Amino acid sequence: MGNALRFLYGQCCSEPPTTTTTYGGAGDQQLGHHGVSSTSVGVSALAQHLYHFEITSQVPEGLSKHVSSSKKAQSNWYKKLSKAWRESKPPPKTPEEASRLVIRTLQRHQRPDIEVDARAVADGDTVTVYVSTSDAPESSRVPQEVHMAAVERNEARAHKNYTKADALQKQIKDAGYGVLHINNEEILARKYRIRLRGIDAPESAMPYGKEAKDELVKIIDGKCLKILIFDEDQYGRFVGDIYCNGIFVQELMLKKGLAWHYTAYDKRPELEKWEKSARAKRIGLWASSNPEMPWEWRKNRREHR
Missing domain, CATH: 1.20.120 (Four Helix Bundle (Hemerythrin (Met), subunit A))
Known part of the structure; x- marks a missing residue:
């Protein structure tokens, strides 16, 4: 806008x-x-x-x-x-x-700047979001070739030249952008992969991995998000805190027993307190007597144990 x-x-x-x-x-x-x-x-x-x-x-x-x-x-x-x-x-x-x-x-007619849906959630601690380029600061960062590709794609679709439109769509996607369809309107958006700061959820193949992912989907699907970025990890993901309608997402994941406090990278005492509360109530993954830590599970997989 x-x-x-x-x-x-x-x-x-x-x-x-x-x-x-x-x-x-x-x-x-x-x-x-x-x-x-x-x-x-x-x-x-x-x-x-x-x-x-x-x-x-x-x-x-x-x-x-x-x-x-x-x-x-x-x-x-x-x-x-x-x-x-x-x-x-x-x-x-x-x-x-x-x-x-x-x-x-x-x-009055603006949509949330950040859009996310269930397909964008990889697991209980990683999500892909699309940030609208219509407002600053994103608008100033859009490469000229991406902006022109989006404009030409609209023109190609208007003239029913879908072969050209699909080629331009691929060009936009390869540049790290996407075209969202929201309320019968097409919006150019920047793609970001976000790693939730301070927690580590079970991997998809681990016990409670599916439950953790489903819970994160339930929390954020179709909602307006506020994301505060603090760092970038070795996989090119942005590490940040996510708030959904004013609610701290990491807090919910910890309190529901669907994530560990990732103490190797985050020492915040409140995260430790929320994990201990879930442990004491034996909810979520803490219902198991000895749940495997996700970082240990990944290490064992790398070393083929």
């Missing part, structure tokens, strides 16, 4: 309007589309774009050069903006007022 906001305010407001409409006599103020003074050139330009959209249902031709979202998504933005502009009393008169209206209107 950030790219759209920047375009709508930066591009539209910088273009002078081509026409104005005069109401009243010679002594009256000249008013343009949606009651905007023609002396406010930038604001009048934006008003004219919205007026043009109401008549033709066409968004500005240059919008697709700045955003990777579909034409349908762009039209939705303009419908919301046009409605908000008409309902504003009085309408924006300065670039600052127009900017606030644009941001306030579109931010």
